[in-house]
Structures are given as structure tokens and as C-alpha cells.
Amino acid sequence: MCRSINAVGVCAAICIALFIIGIAGTIFALRPQAERIVEILQDGTVIYRFDLETIQETMTVEIADGDFTNIAEVRRDGVRMLSANCPDQTCVQMGTLRYRALPIVCLPHHLTIRFAETGNASSGEIDAITE
Amino acid sequence: MKTMHARKLAELSLMTGVALMIFIIELQLPNLSPVPGVKLGLANIITVCAVYRYSMRETLLIVAARILLGSIFSGQAVTLLYSAAGSALCLTGMMLLRRLIPLKHIWICSVLGAVCHNVGQILTAIAVTRTPGLIAYLPILLVSGCVAGAFTGFCAQFVLGRSALWRRRRGSHF
Numbered sequence: 681m682c683r684s685i686n687a688v689g690v691c692a693a694i695c696i697a698l699f700i701i702g703i704a705g706t707i708f709a710l711r712p713q714a715e716r717i718v719e720i721l722q723d724g725t726v727i728y729r730f731d732l733e734t735i736q737e738t739m740t741v742e743i744a745d746g747d748f749t750n751i752a753e754v755r756r757d758g759v760r761m762l763s764a765n766c767p768d769q770t771c772v773q774m775g776t777l778r779y780r781a782l783p784i785v786c787l788p789h790h791l792t793i794r795f796a797e798t799g800n801a802s803s804g805e806i807d808a809i810t811e
Numbered sequence: 812m813k814t815m816h817a818r819k820l821a822e823l824s825l826m827t828g829v830a831l832m833i834f835i836i837e838l839q840l841p842n843l844s845p846v847p848g849v850k851l852g853l854a855n856i857i858t859v860c861a862v863y864r865y866s867m868r869e870t871l872l873i874v875a876a877r878i879l880l881g882s883i884f885s886g887q888a889v890t891l892l893y894s895a896a897g898s899a900l901c902l903t904g905m906m907l908l909r910r911l912i913p914l915k916h917i918w919i920c921s922v923l924g925a926v927c928h929n930v931g932q933i934l935t936a937i938a939v940t941r942t943p944g945l946i947a948y949l950p951i952l953l954v955s956g957c958v959a960g961a962f963t964g965f966c967a968q969f970v971l972g973r974s975a976l977w978r979r980r981r982g983s984h985f
């Protein structure tokens with residue numbers, strides 16, 4: 681009996697610890713974001729890279745792969761997924777990219793829109809295809 | 812292959828049906844948050860009940876049928892992989908915890924199960940998109956798992972306390 685009470689106590693403590701770690705991590709993840717370089721990745725490879733400072737007017741980027749089509753909108757004040765021809769529309773509903781920790785992800789089409797890693801932009805590897 | 816009593820089969824089908832209905836109704840509700848993966852997962856009320864009332868094999872049947880039919884009915888076949896991975900981890904965790912945690916503390920089991928579920932989903936998402944950076948979602952999913960798990964756990968506790976169907980002893984023959 682004593683052993684089962686201990687097990688319950690330990691499990692309850694783990695629950696509370698997970699919750700507190702989660703809250704702390706969330707606060708850390710949602711801190712204000714100063715990065716201005718945005719990348720669009722497909723299957724983990726960068727296919728587009730934009731410096732939002734240099735964007736003068738709103739532009740749209742179409743990413744097509746087989747039956748999949750996503751249209752991203754790139755503006756000076758942010759990037760968002762304008763449309764996607766997948767059924768779940770999660771990436772569209774996520775709205776404008778705000779935080780480094782919360783990339784816009786289109787799971788069906790294996791696309792990710794995120795802020796570039798700090799310091800990565802100066803490495804000189806420009807594999808962005810900007811049309 | 813063990814034979815299954817007709818009554819047990821009907822019970823499991825009923826549970827699957829109820830879980831499916833909850834799942835489809837929850838899909839119609841507006842999203843609580845724009846972050847993918849953050850949802851209440853009300854259908855897991857049935858999963859938690861089943862973990863405490865049926866054998867591992869029977870619970871697995873209910874959950875597998877619910878996930879498969881749910882993805883077909885909702886037309887979101889792409890999410891099947893994520894649900895399956897999450898549920899597999901969640902079930903494994905809850906089946907192990909069932910021995911440690913008595914029925915009256917079922918919410919603890921539910922919270923840890925929900926956290927396992929979210930960890931399974933994020934690992935699958937990382938594997939599929941090959942973007943390790945998605946791990947940054949984990950803290951948010953931990954909080955959402957704790958809240959949603961506690962909620963479904965308490966619901967399961969009420970359901971288990973009220974339904975006449977559950978009052979029979981587990982494993983008894985009808």
C-alpha cells in the first residue's frame with residue numbers, strides 16, 4: 681500500500697515538473713524576436729531565403745511539388761502562408777511568422793517557414809533561389 | 812487466437828463508436844490555438860477509460876479502429892501517421908502506469924499519457940520534415956498535454972464512476 685502511494689506521489693511530482701518545465705520553456709520560446717532573415721525549407725533543405733529588411737513590396741512565392749502547391753506571402757513586416765491545397769490548412773491558420781521557436785509548418789507538404797539561425801546568415805552559403 | 816465473447820465485442824464497438832463521435836464533433840469546434848497539435852483530444856476520455864477497464868489487446872483494438880476510421884471520416888489521411896505514433900507511445904506509457912496508479916488518481920496517468928502522445932507526435936514531425944528545430948514546439952506541447960490530459964483524465968474518472976457498463980469487474984465472463 682505504502683509503495684503504491686509513493687508511486688502515485690512520484691508520478692504526480694513528474695506531472696507538476698513537466699508542467700513547470702513546459703511553462704518556463706514556453707516563456708523562453710516566445711521571447712521577442714529580432715531576427716529579420718526568413719527561410720523556407722522543404723524536406724530540411726533551404727529553398728528560399730529572404731531578408732525582410734530588403735523587401736520593398738509584398739510578393740508571393742509559389743512552391744509546387746507534384747500535386748502540392750503552397751503560396752507564401754512575403755511582406756516587410758512578416759511572412760505567412762497564403763494558401764495551401766492540403767486538407768488540414770494548419771499552416772494557413774498559423775498566420776504570420778512571429779517567433780523563432782514557432783516555425784510555420786506544412787506537414788503534408790514537408791515545408792517549414794522559419795527565422796534563420798542567428799549567425800547562420802553571415803556564413804555566406806546562399807542557396808536561396810529568389811525569383 | 813483467443814475467442815471473443817459477442818457481448819465483449821459489442822462493448823468494444825460501442826466504445827469505438829463513442830470515441831469516433833467525440834473525435835468528429837471536436838473537429839467541428841474552432842481551434843483553441845493556432846499552434847498545431849494543441850487540442851483537448853476529448854476522444855482520449857474513452858482511451859483512458861479503456862486502459863483501466865479492458866485488457867491491453869482490447870484497448871489497442873479500440874484505439875486503432877478509432878484512429879483509422881477517424882482519419883478516413885475526417886479526410887485527413889496525412890495526420891494518420893502522427894496520430895498513430897502519438898497514440899502508440901501514449902498507450903505504452905499508460906499501460907505501464909496502470910499498474911502503479913490506482914483508479915482514483917487516473918488523471919495522473921492521463922496527464923503522462925497525453926505528454927507521451929505529444930512527444931510521439933513531435934518526434935514523428937521531426938522525422939517527416941527532417942527539421943530538428945521543431946523540438947522548440949515541445950515546451951508548448953508539454954503545457955498543452957498537461958492541461959488537456961488532466962481535463963480528459965477527470966472526465967474519464969466521472970465516466971468510470973457513472974456508467975453501469977463499467978461496474979462489472981474487468982475480465983469477468985458474461
